[in-house]
Amino acid sequence: MNQLTQELLSCVNFNRIIKIMRIFCSILVAMLFFQNSQAQTRKVVADKIIGVVGDKIILQSDIKNSILDAQRQGQQVPENAECFVMEQALAQKALVLQAEKDSLVVSEEEIDGMLDNQVRQFIAMYGSKEALEQIAGRTVYQIKEDFRQNFRERRLAELMRNKIVSNIKITPTEVKEYFDKIPTDSLMFYESELEIGEIVMYPKASRDLELYAIEELNDYKQQVESGKAKFETLASLYTDDPGSKNTGGMYQINRTERQMDPTFISNAFRLREGQISPVFKTKFGYHIIQMVNRAGDDATVRHILRIPAITDTEVNTSVEKLDSVRSDLLANKYDFGAAVSKFSESEESKFTGGMKQCGQGSYCTIDQLDKDLVVALKGLNPGDISKPLVYTDERGKKGVRLIFLKTRTEPHRENLKDDYNKVADRALEIKKMETVDKWFKSKIPTFHLVIDPQFSSCNQLGIWMNSITKNQ
The missing domain is CATH 3.10.50.40 (Chitinase A; domain 3)
Structure with missing residues (x-):
């Protein structure tokens, strides 16, 4: 496995070294999101297993969908994109296999947090939860469940890589040797x-001003419940939350979401549709919430935030x-x-x-x-x-x-006097990459491998192909 492969393998945590790593991290995230959702919205004429590492399989559709969806999002992909993505898939499967052998564990809570973060990013990308669900052909809950195993494997691969390089250190002598090899005109x-x-x-805020904010919210609640005003109108006029002022206080929330204030979530999911909460306090200020609609762990709410004056x-x-x-x-x-x-x-x-x-x-x-x-x-x-x-x-x-x-x-x-830590970080990452590279060279021959002949011309897969040839 060549050095570029190792740099790309480290894209989750170590993407400062080469700019192209950021591009392909996006490609891989696109693959994780769309490989199943696209299967829901279009029929694949033919699919087949194109790679096997141990008991882990790689499908033709996994590779093609990741590239197509990356292109649709405006990502630049190289001519040999299939070779690159295939190498990534093989490497991840190998790391996952070893992680399972070494009994590395990823908790469901951690996976839930990763899924929440990813869904939030896609909602931001497409503008709303409804747009996301329309494009994916799945509810947010279904999307999370569809990709749970993918995220678990990604995290296991990351943990395995971290274990491989956990004892790697860099000395000042090694930093200087690395720096001295950089051409002067290539220094940052x-x-x-x-x-x-x-x-x-x-x-x-003083207690008097806190009580005034509470009275305001109780008044808004009474106005809505009596039919004198609409909740969204009052939110647009009076909420102190700039993120929802233009939408009448509206938010799409999920009961399992880790990033939302837990007090807010708790108060929201106590409500029936149309019901308005009592006034409650979070770290942001005082709120009332109206439940608009709810489907399982997903809900649409409106809220008004009042921050007591300072x-x-x-x-x-x-x-x-x-x-x-x-x-x-x-x-x-x-x-x-x-x-x-x-x-x-x-x-x-x-x-x-x-x-x-x-x-x-x-x-x-x-x-x-x-x-x-x-x-x-x-x-x-x-x-x-x-x-x-x-x-x-x-x-x-x-x-x-x-x-x-x-x-x-x-x-x-760039120089060692002013930028030693930055240079040392880069030198350390290269040393870690070399360590991971050695690990792959020693481990690949121990795995059961199958790679479709269509990838025989991929230079990136040389060490994988050679291992298959030797074992035949």
């Missing part, structure tokens, strides 16, 4: 990049608290990560040590930052911590934050 050019940390506090008094309280935190940081009473863990109220920061994430890591360019943050960075030098700054986040929620400028680079050609 970087725009100015920054590493930025935040400690965020969200001012709490006054200057509450904002100033948070400013004072963060000013005290800043003083302690400057006095070295604790480091920034410890302060994030102790004081930050941003959910994302708990998993990143407070460092903003942009793309594949913590290095951000100016155009990836919000305008308020760009303004706040003026005058800060690496190592500086800003005074408390009031801002509004992407959900429209008012907050106060300290900004820590960890590093700032100038536009430059």
Whole structure:
């Protein structure tokens, strides 16, 4: 198996190295989604088994549908796309076989989360749940069940690859050797990049203003139940949720969805069609929900969100608290990560040590930052911590934050002094690829293999074809 194969095999977690990997990751996702749904909407004139690895089979339709659907979505595919996708399929089956032998396990909860995320992406792609179901010829529930095994195999293959490379490390000497082999005119050019940390506090509304928001929602509920107003009209006028304001507060939800607020889901699925919930609270504010219609674990709802107003008094309280935190940081009473863990109220920061994430890591360019943050960075030098700054986040929620400028680079050609970690990451991934390549070379001869003669001219399948020839 050649090096390109290994790079593509790692596309789920290691796609920073070669740009083309992103393209073919999309092809594979398209294959997972459409290989069964297309079978529901068109008859296949002829299908056959074109590959076998152990007890795992690969169908002709799997390969063709993945390529056709990728093309329909505007993806660029090479002339030898069938060879490439076939190699991917063979490699995945081999990894899954070994994962099963090694007793690697993927939980149903993890698969459910992966399926939820994928369905959300397709809903975003096609505009609505109804459009998705029309194209697939299946309900969302059926789509998830159709592709459950595919997602399980994909995850098992990923776990097996991770196990193969789990002990691979890189030394500074190896990093330098890798860097020295890169032609000077091929070195990457970087725009100015920054590493930025935040400690965020969200001012709490006064109890009086919370009670006022609750009274408003109870009034809206009464208006709808008495027939004085339509729920969607009130949502369009008064909801504080920008994501549903233009649709009359409407959302398509699923009981098993992991990304939705659990309190919201719980309150929604207690309702009968047409019923309106009592006022309840989530981390976003106060809500009422109307159940529009429901089919099993799928439902269409409308909701109105009211976020209690934050006054200057509450904002100033948070400013004072963060000013005290800043003083302690400057006095070295604790480091920034410890302060994030102790004081930050941003959910994302708990998993990143407070460092903003942009793309594949913590290095951000100016155009990836919000305008308020760009303004706040003026005058800060690496190592500086800003005074408390009031801002509004992407959900429209008012907050106060300290900004820590960890590093700032100038536009430059890649070098080991400024970019050691990036170079080391690439060198480590190549070493991992070589390790996976060696694993395949040793394992492929141990698998029972069948590959249709139509792929005999595929250079990518050389090691697979040679193994079959030797075993004949």
